[in-house]
Amino acid sequence: MKILHLFNELKFSGAEIMYVSAAPLFQKLGCKLTVANTSLQLGEYTPAFKTAGYTIIHQYIPHALLRQWKMRKELIQLIKEGGYDVVHIHRSDLRWIMSYCAWRTRCKAVYTTHSVFRSHWYSYPLHFMQRWTAYHLFHCTFQTISDSVDANERNYYHTQTTLIYNWYGSTRFYPATKEEKKQTRLELNIPQDALVIISVGGCSHIKRHHDVIKAMPTILKKYPKAIYLHLGEGNTLEEEKVLAKSLNLNQNVRFYGNQKDVRNFLIASDIYVMPSKFEGISLTTIEAMACNIPAILYNVPGLRDFNKEKECALLIPESTEVLAKSIIELYENPKQQSTLIQNGKEFVDAYFNMEKNARKIFELYTKR
Template identity: 25%
Template structure:
């Protein structure tokens, strides 16, 4: 049995955490013993990962104490003798897992790109670009969720493979019965329901989502906006909503384990992100048959259905609102599971590729 360490899980659940959990749920654990590295006291997917038979390893936070983090990392890698270290990253602002894994001769080191920008500012971009160049000399297995994510993380001559962010398609398959039941549970009658899924962070553009929705309310006064996710902007966002006097129409649902059911109840999905790799939430929305409007900065590889359309990020809220309503008016909800499978987004396909890479 091969020992695999996933790096790393954060306090808030995002695309990386969802990917790791989806792999852990479906991988052959008779062949692979799974470990998860966390810097926080309680990782977002910790209980689920443990329930699947995985093991959790705590490390000092890199941002809080870099020297202690380095010492911990060395001790962990020496102690456990991992066969594979699968490093899932948005950027190379912290290259130490790669450097230390190489130093201690871990047999297989995977660098997996999940985004097209760091999550913490311009300073990280400069650090990322510096270490990106330094990574040329490292013999790594390079994976990315999209071409844009690959170009962000890797150098021009680096060899890499695209691993699609697969999901359990059947969990999201559209059902009119499920839709009726969930809308009843949520207290929804015939209102137009708009949904966004993602961390309440700058990347996801949450204040702009509110601005767009405010314009929707001008013509659809009973509309509801459901925002699924938590993040550092949550408190500020709540004040922004109250100041606009639309708190009765905006539902901040926090982190949820029933996203597949919630998507059944919705009418349209909104994603005006500043940047994205290839967002799992967009795959989930299309698997549920939802029409979706995304920003021009989102990798167009995410577009799997005719009911997914693009609006320029710089467009004003009025234009976004008009486009959203037009898309909603012409869309017919249907079962899209087979389209997702044929496009390679079934988690079984993703895990087969991962297992092949681990076993080589």
């Protein structure tokens, strides 16, 4: 079975990481994997796909629907020449045109909704009709990754979807021993008695790393050795660096960019934070919980999903002041940390198992 994945720019991001990690499972199931980078720029995560056994295509597809329609023959030819059985669409604005092109070639289309998307009032009718026609006329299968995303698609867009949770690699993310944590801090030049906070993810105004930086002066009043490990790159990275410098945090905020071995930084940390405006479901939060790092999350769609059964994370209002206070209070409360760690590990192991969920994706591919 030949699968064509369509991403925007191949970045060091949640969905891309997942499908690289699961490549051996799909290959074991008989899938030949191809990934298309459809942005003008070839993303920095391209080598990881190549190493995992994907064939790489760099096929630019514009964002404007009219321009996409004009190149429909080229896209249909791409599918025909590749002999693909399934076109798996990960870029939201390609949902309609690629569903159409797959239908024209009698190829199965699967579209994954990776986040909680909302339309402007003037664009809602178009987005609704695109979903309706892709599903009912072009027979595209819609898949969602979390309870929040699934509810949004069903209730807001009235789309019929299949809920299959994301996954993480349990061989890459697992708890550390006390000795391993101690050694990792030595390697990263982190004092053993420092309060260490970490965030992992792309830099944008949606991720709001600014809030963590703004919380640091309050935290430092109580814990002068506190360190914030900032992993990730993106559009707002430079302004985040400027903000840290303006608050005299050069020694306390460490910008590491994208890292291959994220676990090393997680297990060196005491508390993981994610102050996003919204998420689909946060893969890095899943990975932090898998490593037994207690999490503080803003109470927003896609993050509140982690507490669907038990308190697996500390959910707080969207406030820099509350964030700073919560970090200090959680650090000083070992009993609460222990509860979050235990519940979080049980939750991610139960819901985000890679082999189980990747097989469910494969079943979507084979279902007619």
